[in-house]
Amino acid sequence: MFYTTCVVILVLQISLSDAAFDACTNYTSMKYVDRRAVQNQLEIGSINPISDDFLESGWYRIESAAGENMPTEPPGSLRCGTWYPIWLNGTLPTTIGEEIVGQVCLQGFTKNCSLTWNIDIKYCSGDYLVYNLVRSETTSSGYCFGTEAVTATIETPSTSIATNTDDPINGFDPCDQYSLIDYQDRRAATRTLVLGEYTAISDDFLTSGWYRVERSSCEKMPTSAPEPFHCGTWYPIWLNGQLPTTPGQQVQQTVCLQSFTQTCLYSWNVDIKLCTGDFFVYNLLNSKIASSGYCFGTLDVCAVKEDDTPSPNANTEYTLEKETKEYVKILVVVGVIFIIVVVVLSVLLAVYCRKSRRKITNSNNVPQPGKTNKTGISPPLYKRKTSSVNIQSKTHIDSPPPYRSREPSVTSIGNFNPDKKLTATDIFAVKNTDNI
Known part of the structure; x- marks a missing residue:
């Protein structure tokens, strides 16, 4: 249950x-x-x-x-x-x-x-x-979804729709309710993306809404197509139209995505408003293309962080940081060159030592019959000499041989007296054999 x-x-x-x-x-x-x-x-x-x-x-x-x-x-x-x-x-x-x-x-x-x-x-x-x-x-x-391709390329500026929104509807005013755009210093049209240094800005992850660029000199979206790999991204997004010029004016304009081959491969509309405080806000939509990003700012100073902007009269942290990076690059290059030189010298030294050892070995070897030396002259044939052997008497200490008399044996026909010692005179004297 x-x-x-x-x-x-x-x-x-x-x-x-x-x-x-x-x-x-x-x-x-x-x-x-x-x-x-x-x-x-x-x-x-x-x-x-x-x-x-x-x-x-x-x-x-x-x-x-x-x-x-x-x-x-x-x-x-x-x-x-x-x-x-x-x-x-x-x-x-x-x-x-x-x-x-x-x-x-x-x-x-x-x-x-x-x-x-x-x-x-x-x-x-x-x-x-x-x-x-x-x-x-x-x-x-x-x-895949759908059959017919949507043509999004627009080569002519779009028609702007200008409205005055000083009196916001339902209490919403984008000049007061906006977000700050990320990576402001990297979005300048003069900023080139260095592959491997930073990840490309990709506004396909951007949350659609109203945005402001806080730096007043770098808040304008460029109205001409930047080059690819600018604005900190692969495919820059630029304004194919004009910015509003009257405070409180809000317009709808077309933005274009710059590709490697076309200045306006894809386009869509965004709202732009010039606020009373003399700044712009943009109602941005998230891009549909990976590694694409909105551009803001056209001056060289816009490619540098605001707190790191170099001063013409004094050394700044930006200058020191830039010089430090240059020194590090130089040290890295010198180190690599030094390592390459050491490796090359080591290889040459090893080759030289091997050749020297080979020469010494060849000079100590006995030349072989029939072989030709370096000069091309055949060496003389090897003649074997008679060896001389130094024969020395050996003494056996442990058991010496029995003593043998060096006196010659004497055969006597007559009587032999063993007790009589022969003298040298007796041995070598000429005897008269006439009586024998």
Whole structure:
């Protein structure tokens, strides 16, 4: 009975949790929707490809003029703003409230369906679709939505809409309720992004709203296209129009995204107001392009932090810091050169020692018959000499040999008297043998 009750409670909790969550109201708006259309072909080198291997898995809604439907046929490589488009290998739900499990395919350069996985798709009562997307496992791959590409390039200045908002509606005045833009000193049009020194500013993470640049001499957005890799980012965003000139005046102008090949690859509108205190506030929208950022300030001084601005009459911390960095760079270069010189000298010394050792070894060797020396003259044949051996008598100390008389044996025909010693005269005297 106890276990049955627990099972019933668990089923009720699951049912209530499912009922409490509604994907049609709990979703996130998809980024870069205008670039995800099938007809949007990626221009390599002009902009970074969409890469959904950084996408956070969850429910998403597509709000784009190109459409919200995921294509059900292979789009082709380098489509949908990415290298490897992800498309739906099936059909979309058609009945309100219907939720299906669909299979998506990643298209490669040679195969229409290199990888597959499943996602959930639901048709909501507001006549729109939501997708439960899973993070891709492949770099430079992205989900496709919509068919026709949205043309966002505008080469002519937009028409400004000027209004006077000295009397704010509903008590809201952007001149009093704004946020300070981040990285002010890095957003100057004269500031070049040094790869590896700083991370590129990326205003696709910017929270949309009213912003102010606090430095009065650097608060104006440039009205001409900066170069790529300026304003502390890869793709600078500049004002394709004019700033308001009358205090209290608010205008709507077009901003452009500068790419490597086009001065205005994408554009959208922002509101700008000149406040009574003689400063500007900008109603900025988050960019749809990674590594892109809004530009503010055109003077060289805008590329330097305000508290580090160099004075013409005195040495400042900025100058000291800059000189210190230069000295460090010089020391690093000198150190690297010194290490290279030491390594080269060590190698040369090792080679020299090896050659010297080889010469000494060869000079001590006996020349071999038939071989030619360095001068090309054959050495004389080796002649073996007779060896001389110094024969010395050896004395055996342990057991000397028995004494042997050196006196010669005498054979006598006559009587031999052993007691008689022979003298030298007796031995060598010539005897008369006539009587014998």
